[in-house]
Amino acid sequence: MPDTLNILVAGRAGQVAQALANLPATSDVAISTMGRPELDICDAAMVEAAVAAVAPDMIVNAAAYTAVDQAESDSAAAFAVNRDGAANLARAAAARRIPILHLSTDYVFDGTKKSPYEEIDPVAPLGVYGASKLAGEQEVAAANAAHVILRTAWVYSPVGKNFLKTMLRVADGRDELGVVGDQVGNPTSAHDIAVGLVAIARRIADDENWTPGVYHMTAAGEASWADFAAFIFETSGALGGPTAHVRRITSAEYPTPVARPANSRLDCAKLSAEFGVTLPAWEGSTRACVEQLLKTKGWSV
Numbered sequence: 001m002p003d004t005l006n007i008l009v010a011g012r013a014g015q016v017a018q019a020l021a022n023l024p025a026t027s028d029v030a031i032s033t034m035g036r037p038e039l040d041i042c043d044a045a046m047v048e049a050a051v052a053a054v055a056p057d058m059i060v061n062a063a064a065y066t067a068v069d070q071a072e073s074d075s076a077a078a079f080a081v082n083r084d085g086a087a088n089l090a091r092a093a094a095a096r097r098i099p100i101l102h103l104s105t106d107y108v109f110d111g112t113k114k115s116p117y118e119e120i121d122p123v124a125p126l127g128v129y130g131a132s133k134l135a136g137e138q139e140v141a142a143a144n145a146a147h148v149i150l151r152t153a154w155v156y157s158p159v160g161k162n163f164l165k166t167m168l169r170v171a172d173g174r175d176e177l178g179v180v181g182d183q184v185g186n187p188t189s190a191h192d193i194a195v196g197l198v199a200i201a202r203r204i205a206d207d208e209n210w211t212p213g214v215y216h217m218t219a220a221g222e223a224s225w226a227d228f229a230a231f232i233f234e235t236s237g238a239l240g241g242p243t244a245h246v247r248r249i250t251s252a253e254y255p256t257p258v259a260r261p262a263n264s265r266l267d268c269a270k271l272s273a274e275f276g277v278t279l280p281a282w283e284g285s286t287r288a289c290v291e292q293l294l295k296t297k298g299w300s301v
């Protein structure tokens with residue numbers, strides 16, 4: 001590993017990129033996050049220029065088009081970012097002979113499996129977002145042999161747009177909320193993803209014998225969206241924040257432009273075996289996020 005491992009992160013304003021930027025400073029890892037104005041991943045020339053200027057040892061792609069419903073009517077934009085933008089970054093990394101860590105999603109699956117998904121399970125996205133992310137995985141793998149594709153899920157953090165913040169905002173002034181109880185997954189904190197990414201980056205930099213490929217990286221434990229909401233409100237209510245009763249509903253009672261997988265659970269054993277990385281259980285990280293948001297009433301922004 002170089003004395004300082006320089007990591008360039010694309011997608012600066014996003015949840016995961018901000019969590020990476022907010023990690024406590026260490027002497028052996030330097031993280032530079034870049035946003036759309038100076039690193040629009042859809043612009044191949046800009047990507048090449050930014051990568052040449054920063055001269056990183058590794059690239060993390062945390063930029064993405066993540067508006068799941070909107071993607072259905074904005075397919076070109078979703079594919080431009082999630083497939084073509086990812087390919088641009090992977091090519092720029094390959095040209096410099098450096099690895100790329102690329103984030104992907106549980107929504108590459110259709111959710112019909114009855115147990116947690118493994119990396120070898122067949123993919124079958126239900127909508128444009130999932131299809132565009134799957135295409136991005138394929139482009140990244142084809143463009144750069146030195147790739148780690150990390151599928152995560154149900155990401156939340158004190159910043160950006162996510163389900164946890166939506167729950168606190170919507171509960172402010174309401175007694176009861178209908179939340180789907182028939183979709184189950186792994187709510188995952190952006191901070192925990194950031195810690196995992198840096199651990200993987202260190203491993204790769206230290207050891208040439210790592211195995212490129214697709215890995216699942218989510219929090220330990222599982223919940224339905226209704227379970228997740230109930231836990232958020234229990235935590236927030238106990239601290240004097242917004243709270244509401246969760247009425248468990250079915251997906252049919254909450255129609256959305258695109259269906260979500262009924263089973264989004266990811267099996268993370270491969271990540272643990274290859275890189276020694278296991279993310280913490282979702283409850284503790286959710287509590288920490290709610291506590292942080294309550295300090296600033298940060299759910300409204």
Ligand SMILES: NC(=O)C1=CN([C@@H]2O[C@H](COP(=O)(O)OP(=O)(O)OC[C@H]3O[C@@H](n4cnc5c(N)ncnc54)[C@H](OP(=O)(O)O)[C@@H]3O)[C@@H](O)[C@H]2O)C=CC1
Binds near residue numbers: 010016161
């Ligand atoms: N959020 C979630 O629940 C999940 C996310 N993931 C994946 O994890 C990764 C990180 O997600 P998360 O942090 O939540 O995403 P966010 O939506 O919070 O952030 C994504 C960022 O990418 C930026 N971006 C979009 N287009 C471009 C572009 N052309 N060039 C540069 N930046 C761009 C966005 O900027 P702008 O605001 O200007 O559009 C935004 O700041 C993504 O790959 C996502 O698919 C996986 C599973 C769940």
Ligand SMILES: Cc1cn([C@H]2C[C@H](O)[C@@H](COP(=O)(O)OP(=O)(O)O[C@H]3O[C@@H](C)C(=O)[C@@H](O)[C@H]3O)O2)c(=O)[nH]c1=O
Binds near residue numbers: 066068153163183256
């Ligand atoms: C706001 C709300 C949502 N829901 C349901 C709708 C949906 O089925 C589920 C999740 O809602 P959202 O639309 O907030 O979440 P969604 O945008 O589907 O979240 C996904 O984002 C992308 C980027 C990913 O990669 C996925 O892993 C996942 O995190 O909760 C309720 O039942 N009640 C509510 O009040």
